[in-house]
Amino acid sequence: MTELDGRPVDLASLQKLALVGYGHFTSMRIDDLRVRGLTLHLERLVRDCKIVFGEDLSPERVLDHVRRAVNGMKRSMVARVTVFDPGLDMGRPADNGQPGILVTIRSAGAIPPPPLRVQPIQYERDLPQVKHIGLFGALHGRRQAQLAGADDALFHSTDGIISEGGTWNVGFILNGQVVWPEADVLPGVTMALLQQSAHQHVIRPVSLDEARAAEAAFATNTTIGVRAISVIGDTELAADHPLLRELQEAYLADEGELL
Incomplete structure (x- = not known):
């Protein structure tokens, strides 16, 4: 299922998205019509x-398009909402346009998936506070990690400070506390x-050496929930x-909000 502004998407619009590659998105896991x-x-x-x-993007407009795409189906799925301008000119990205809402639906797997093996890779994302569609660097890091025999990449800065994973945040259990890296991350x-749970959470810099010495580590995103790093x-x-x-x-006890 792929729709742009509530209608079947045309090839020209997808070509613009692929060839220009300017936009942002979020992916939300839907279970029984509820979203955490x-x-x-x-x-x-x-x-x-x-x-x-x-x-200014209307959240009601987004919800309308997601609900239309989901169409009342109660199976577990992931809805990706991509916001991009089908009329954007690569030479004039500053010109005001009208961002469209692309909704794609795919099946969701069971959570949590099996433990993850990660390879440290030096990489820092562009504009990390935005979930943008510019994934080349992250996917190249993931490819490097997989060629080294791991499942995914764990990114760190030039001075060995941990930030995040390929498409996920990372947390560590250190001295009985849940520690999140203080870095430029999504x-x-x-x-x-x-972080809203009752556990004690700390946000501070975490070095690669400290990460390796952690009692445990885990990856988090909407698709995988809380996945152990082994x-x-x-x-x-x-x-x-x-x-x-x-x-x-x-995380599993959170019933989520009704779509």
Whole structure:
């Protein structure tokens, strides 16, 4: 299912999206017509549209298009909402346009998926506060990690400070606390939901050496929930730490907001 502004998308619009590659998005997991962090997803789209296009995006308009695409189906799925301007000229990106709303639907897998093996890769995203569609650097890092035998990349700065993963936030359990890296990272919805839980959360810089010495580590995003990280580089970590299980249970206990 792929619709642009509530209508079947035409090839010319998709070519513009592919060839110009300027826009932003959010992906929301829908289970039984409920979305964990739905309000946060909508706030992200509104905030990012102002940054990327200088336009006010109506959250009601977004919801209308997502509901139309979902069409009452109660299976588990992921709806990706991409905001881009089908009329954007690469030579004149500052010209005011009319961003459209592209909604794509795909099936969602069970959560949490099996533990993740990650390879440290030096990389820092462009405009990290925006969930934009410029994924070349992140996917290139993921490719490098997979060629090294891992599942995904764990990004760090030139001085070895951890930031995030390929398409996910990362957290660590250090000295019995949930620690999130203080760095320029995408403000993830799942991360925000977990930080609202009753557990003690700390945000501070985390070095690569400290990450390898963690009691446990995990990746978070809307599709995978809270996924254990079992290997960083050549260092094995516990994938069944009690606090990690508590975070997974807390996330699954969140019924979400009705779409």
